[in-house]
Every structure is written in C-alpha cells, then in structure tokens.
Amino acid sequence: MKRLVIVTMIIVLQALPVFGGTDRSPDPLDTFTALVTGDGGLATQEKEAWITRARRQFQDADFTFNYGGVVYQIFSQARFDEVDMERAAAVAFNASVAIERGGLEREVVDLALLAFSVDLTPDEIARFAASIHRCDGAGVPRPVSRETIRNARTEHWSPGTLTAVTQGLVQAAAEGLDTEKVALYMLISVAQQLGAIDEIVRDALADARKRQGKKAPAERGPAVPKVALDYTRFRESIESFLGTPYVWGGNTRRGVDCSGFTRLVMKENGYTIPRVSRDQARVGQPVHRGALQLGDLLFFDTRGLGRVTHVGIYLGGNLLVHASSSKGVTLVLFSNRYFQSRYLSAQRIVRYMTR
Numbered sequence: 001m002k003r004l005v006i007v008t009m010i011i012v013l014q015a016l017p018v019f020g021g022t023d024r025s026p027d028p029l030d031t032f033t034a035l036v037t038g039d040g041g042l043a044t045q046e047k048e049a050w051i052t053r054a055r056r057q058f059q060d061a062d063f064t065f066n067y068g069g070v071v072y073q074i075f076s077q078a079r080f081d082e083v084d085m086e087r088a089a090a091v092a093f094n095a096s097v098a099i100e101r102g103g104l105e106r107e108v109v110d111l112a113l114l115a116f117s118v119d120l121t122p123d124e125i126a127r128f129a130a131s132i133h134r135c136d137g138a139g140v141p142r143p144v145s146r147e148t149i150r151n152a153r154t155e156h157w158s159p160g161t162l163t164a165v166t167q168g169l170v171q172a173a174a175e176g177l178d179t180e181k182v183a184l185y186m187l188i189s190v191a192q193q194l195g196a197i198d199e200i201v202r203d204a205l206a207d208a209r210k211r212q213g214k215k216a217p218a219e220r221g222p223a224v225p226k227v228a229l230d231y232t233r234f235r236e237s238i239e240s241f242l243g244t245p246y247v248w249g250g251n252t253r254r255g256v257d258c259s260g261f262t263r264l265v266m267k268e269n270g271y272t273i274p275r276v277s278r279d280q281a282r283v284g285q286p287v288h289r290g291a292l293q294l295g296d297l298l299f300f301d302t303r304g305l306g307r308v309t310h311v312g313i314y315l316g317g318n319l320l321v322h323a324s325s326s327k328g329v330t331l332v333l334f335s336n337r338y339f340q341s342r343y344l345s346a347q348r349i350v351r352y353m354t355r
Contacts, residue, residue, distance in 0.1 A: 025066070026066055026068075027068075028058070028063070028065075028066045028068040028071075029054060030068070031066055031072075032054050032067075032068035032069075032072050033068075034068075035069065036051055036072065039076075039304070039341070041338040041340070041342060042079075042338070043337075046079075050085070053085055053086075053089050054075070056089075057090070058096075061093070061096070063096055063099075063100045064100065065099060065100065067096040070092065070096055070099065070105060070108070073109050073303040073304065073305070074088060074091055074095060074109060074112045075088050075089075075092065076302060076303050076304050077109075077113065078091075078112075078116065080302040080338060080342060081113075081116065081324045081325040081326050081327075082324060082327060083326045084326075087116060088116070091112050091115045091120075094115065094121065095108045095109065095111070095112060095115070095125060097122035097125075098122040098123070098126040099126075101123070101126050102130075103122075103125055103126035103129040104130070104133050107128075107129035107136075108125055108126070108129045110129075111125050111128055111129060111132075113248055113257075113325050114150065114153070116325045116326065117246070117325060117326070118154075127159060127162065128149045128152065128153070128162075131145065131148070131149060131152075131163075131166045132146075132149065134166055135166060135169055138170040138173040138174060139173045140170065140172075140173045141180070141275060141276075143249050143257075143259075143260065143275050143276065144169065144179050144180050144183050144249075145169065146248055146257075147187070148162075148166070148169065148187065149249075150247070150248050150249055151187050151190075151191070152165075155191060160197065161197050164197040164198060164200075164201050165183075165186050165187075165190070165197070165201065167201065168182060168186055168204055168205060169182060169183060171201075171205060172204075172208060175205075175208075175209070176212075177205070177209065177212060178208055178212075181207075182205065182207075182208045185200075185203070185208070186200055186201060186204045189203070227269065227270035227351075228351055228352060228353045228354075229269055229270075229295075229351070229352055229353065230353055231294060234269060234294065234295060234350065235316070237265065237268060237269055238265055238294075238295070238313055238315060238321055239321075241253075241264075241265065242331065243328060243329060243330075244256055244261070244323070244328050244329040245328045246323050246324060246325050246327070246328045246329075248325075251264060251275070252264070255328075256329065257323055258277060258310050258311050258322055258323045259276050259280060259311050260323070261313075261322070261323040262277075262280060262297055262311050262313055263280070265313060266349065266350075277299060277308050277309065277310060278308045278309075280299075280311055281297075281299045281344075281345060283347060283349060284297070284347035284349035285348045285349075286345065286347060286348075287347065287348045288346075289346065292314045292316075292334075292346055293314070293316065294314065294315060295313060295348070295350040296313070296314040296346045296347065296348050297312075297313060297346065297348075297349065298311065298312050298313070298314055298320060298334070298343065298345075298346050299311050299344045299345050299346065300312070300342045300344060301342050302342055310342075314334065314346070315331070318333055318334050318335050319331055319332070319333065319334065320333070320334040
C-alpha cells in the first residue's frame with residue numbers, strides 16, 4: 001500500500017504543469033493513470049487492465065488537450081453500467097476526437113451513455129454536444145434535449161434538421177412554452193415528414209402558444225407525502241420494471257434512463273418527484289446508509305466528479321434496482337465494491353400504511 005501511494009504521488013507530480021521553469025504540458029495518459037491508481041473502488045487487477053487498455057487505445061493519439069480526465073470519466077461510467085471495456089475505450093477515443101474538434105467536454109461525456117449502445121461518430125458527438133449545450137443555456141430540460149438527440153440519431157436527421165429543431169426548443173424556452181410538448185410535436189412531424197423543417201418548427205411553436213393559456217399547473221415535489229403505500233405492492237411495482245430497456249432520455253414503460261425510471265416508479269405510485277437525478281437528490285428526507293428501507297432513492301457519482309450523476313431504488317435485502325445502459329432495469333448488490341465507492345447519499349420519499 002505504501003508503495004502504491006508513493007507511485008501515485010510521483011505520477012501526479014509528473015502530471016502537474018511546471019511553473020517558473022520549462023513549460024511542460026501534463027501527459028494525458030499519466031493523468032489517467034493517476035486517477036485510476038487513486039480509485040478506491042477498483043481492484044489492483046482492474047486498475048492495471050484499465051491503464052493497459054487506455055494506453056493501447058491512445059498510443060498513437062495526437063490531441064492538443066489533456067484527455068486523461070475524459071477517458072477516466074467514461075471508463076468509470078462504463079464500469080458502473082457493466083459496459084464492455086473494449087466498447088468503453090472506443091467510445092472514449094471518439095469522445096476525445098469530438099472534443100479536439102470543438103465539442104464541449106461535459107456534454108460530450110454525457111453522450112457516452114448513448115454511445116455505449118449506439119454507434120456515434122466524432123462529428124455526430126460534437127454536433128449533438130453543441131445542440132445540448134444550446135438547449136441547456138436556454139433552459140430546455142435535459143431530458144427533452146436528450147430525447148431530441150436520440151431521435152436525431154435513430155432517424156438519421158440532417159445537420160440542418162437538428163439545427164432547426166434545436167432553435168425551436170430554444171425559442172420555446174425563451175417564450176415560456178412547454179418545451180416537452182413542442183419537442184413531441186416536432187419529433188412526430190419530422191418522423192412522418194409532415195412538411196419542410198422550418199414549417200414544422202413554426203407550427204409547433206404556434207400550437208404551443210395556443211395551448212399556453214390552457215396548460216396544467218406545473219408539477220411540484222412532495223413537500224408533505226400524502227400517499228401511504230402497501231409495502232408488498234410497492235415492492236411488486238418496482239420489480240415489474242425489471243427488464244425494461246434502457247433508453248437515453250426515456251421516461252416510459254417502453255424505455256427509461258436512470259432518473260426516468262425512479263420518477264416513473266414514484267409517479268405510478270402517487271408521488272411526484274423531479275425528472276433529473278441531481279434534483280431528485282434534494283427532495284424527501286436524508287437517510288443514513290445503515291437505515292435504508294424499500295423505496296429509498298440512492299444517489300451515486302458514476303464519473304468521479306463529486307456530484308450526483310445516477311440514481312436507483314433500494315429494494316431491501318442489500319439489493320439495488322437501477323437502469324443500466326447495458327442491461328436496462330436490473331438488480332445489483334448494493335454492497336458491490338464499486339457501487340459503494342461511488343455512493344453519495346439516500347433520500348426517503350414514500351411512507352407505508354400502518355396495520
């Protein structure tokens with residue numbers, strides 16, 4: 001252990017820029033190696049495998065930025081989702097190329113969850129990342145932009161179509177319209193080829209403006225839970241989702257992402273919670289790891305960034321149910337070493353009937 005700490009310190013020091021002397025840029029693979037070596041959730045053999053695989057994938061890379069952190073985030077997400085490391089390495093390389101070509105790192109890394117199951121070229125990644133960034137800046141909910149990107153890929157949209165739809169979402173957000181309904185209108189219209197893209201965007205916005213005065217009140221989080229659930233039936237409700245496919249941005253029984261799954265489970269059982277995991281982590285009551293019960297939401301940092309990036313539901317008996325990008329909604333042991341190393345917190349929302 002002492003030797004491992006010393007080696008880690010040497011690698012980290014080598015990766016730091018030198019001030020007041022020769023200008024020496026950090027080696028990206030040294031950065032990656034330092035991050036992997038310090039990852040307490042990985043066994044020694046896994047660390048060695050990660051480092052070897054990354055060096056093989058990037059041995060001839062000639063990027064102008066330090067891609068070490070990007071590769072580590074994508075490898076970490078892949079490990080959490082049980083994605084094959086060969087696939088993860090290929091995704092990490094394409095993501096790095098996309099960033100080299102101007103893609104924004106945060107959005108590019110987020111797209112890895114889609115790229116684990118759908119082939120994306122570096123140009124597609126960069127283009128999709130730019131669309132997500134524009135939507136984020138305008139206040140378009142991330143699930144809406146994710147669903148838009150997923151459709152753009154599966155329906156093979158042209159760059160011009162994606163640009164127009166993105167602008168439509170940005171305009172909808174600026175006017176305070178329901179971006180989810182605007183997106184749905186555009187996605188259906190594009191899929192059914194109901195006109196030129198400019199006409200589709202214009203009609204979607206016009207339809208949303210008409211509906212604006214009639215829209216339902218915005219959903220709110222459960223300040224005071226009003227629903228008392230039957231313990232057995234609630235467990236059966238959660239288990240009924242097992243096998244549901246993973247869909248990036250999905251929020252229906254046909255396919256869900258991690259927070260789409262937790263939100264849908266709660267919604268079907270009478271509780272309304274926010275759509276994304278970082279917001280879900282702010283509702284309910286905090287719960288200590290040693291006092292977990294069925295239905296508690298468990299939050300994880302899947303990329304080693306120190307912030308919530310994933311959510312699942314505690315099933316009891318040391319079992320966690322979550323939406324994995326490689327397996328869909330599945331069961332895992334909460335005591336799994338890697339899950340434990342990435343665990344952040346738990347929140348309790350549901351309450352049960354007293355007998």
